[in-house]
Amino acid sequence: MKIRRFFGKDMREALSLVKAELGSDAVIMSNRKVADGIELVAAYDKEPEAKLSMKSAGAATPAPKAAKPVPSLSEIIGDDGPDSLMALLEKQSEAASRVNEPSASTSIHPQAQSQAPQPAAGYAAAQNHQSDSLFNFEDSAEPSFAQPAPAVNQAPQTDLSAIQAELASLRSVLQHQVADLMEAKHQRQKPMHRYLTTCLTDMGISGKLAEQLVSYTPVDSNEREAWVYLLNLLANRVNVTGNDILTQSGVVALVGPTGTGKTTTVAKLAARYAQKYGAEQVAMITIDTYRIAAFEQLATYGKIIGCTVRKAQSSEELAEQLFQLRHKRLILIDTAGFSQRDSRLIQQLAQFNNGQMQPVKRYLVMQSNTQYPAMQRIIEAYQSVKLEGCIFTKLDECYSLGEVLSAAIEYQLPVSYVTDGQKVPEDIKVAEAKSLVSAAARLYKKYGLTHTSGNQVVNAARAV
Known part of the structure; x- marks a missing residue:
């Protein structure tokens, strides 16, 4: 199987060139938009009959063949190029994402070699749907563009953000576990203080103030005495102005x-x-x-x-x-x-x-x-x-x-x-x-x- 490239100002002209050169047995492998129009990559198994007939006719009555004019630099970078800078950047990003994928222009799937080409299916696919372009930077004659740095560094930045979020989550979990361990240790060492702190917080006292008040509780007091002591201490902390x-x-x-x-x-x-x-x-x-x-x-x-x-x-x-x-x-x-x-x-x-x-x-x-x-x-x-x-x-x-x-x-x-x-x-x-x-x-x-x-x-x- 051999592969050839065809260029045209639009899809209709490119398909006409493929049909005229290779005949109806050609298979369209890929298509993409280039600077001066559309590029089609077509494959064929044997020499097309149309070309053989042209060679035989040329031997009998040689006629001059009109050569395809070489596009000038103004035509390559003129109005037929990408519509905007955004479209150009999108093509560069797409090219960067497909660098590591196998190119259809250099390697053909084994299944495509074993099966016979279907002309009708090839032309229907070319006329009704423009598939994603498969780029080959080695064989392409068009100038290649440098890959933008943001597209290359986007994945590492995303991974770094995910790692930072995971570390922050682990830190929160560890802090919570350490706080629970310290609270359990304090509860084992001073169960009365823990009980009184819980009572004050249930009464509506803020946690910080409850811990301050409980810290002044006498060690040798029982539950009733400690509670009365806390209420008196709380009353002494309240400032009143009178009438x-x-x-x-x-x-x-x-x-x-x-x-x-x-x-x-x-x-x-x-x-x-x-x-x-x-x-x-x-x-x-x-x-x-x-x-x-x-x-x-x-x-x-x-x-x-x-x-x-x-x-x-x-x-x-x-x-x-x-x-x-x-x-x-x-x-x-x-x-x-x-x-x-x-x-x-x-x-x-x-x-x-x-x-x-x-x-x-x-x-x-x-x-x-x-x-x-x-x-x-x-x-x-x-x-x-x-x-x-x-x-x-x-x-x-x-x-x-x-x-x-x-x-x-x-x-x-x-x-x-x-x-x-x-x-x-x-x-x-x-x-x-x-x-x-x-x-x-x-x-x-x-x-x-x-x-x-x-x-x-x-x-x-x-x-x-």
């Missing part, structure tokens, strides 16, 4: 996220202050211009209490209202509730930095049933301003108070008041450390223990 708002005068602003009960807390404090010093000695101002009927709600409380209620929409208006109400003994400011991730929170806090107004004491209002990570983010968001203390609301909705105590202790935030209902002014109390710790212990005993948690057993197979 500071209702015993002092000035301007107090309650800040905090949305839905924490700031407006109701302002009304409770105003009612308590009016009972002690008179309604004419207290006033309320709201700067909440985002919530619907925020001023109307505070005005309703003010009408019941009998005190003055104003509203301000900017720092200038707030400074003007504070100047007009300077004869009041206590002025309570109700702020708008924003998320700790809301940029408007910074703008609201900047309203209190106006040098024309009198100093404002800020108290952070947070829900007691908030998750501990959320409490951390809230306190960090308000650390840009000086906080005089905090007020924890909705204690009646809590199932655990350890998160509140952990946040107050770890961030050294004084606790001023706690609220446990919607009644004005009954449901507000001065914060006491021992009362908070006792309440936390009662909630843990009622809801946190294994036999009182009330958790339903879930069938794992059904869940999957």
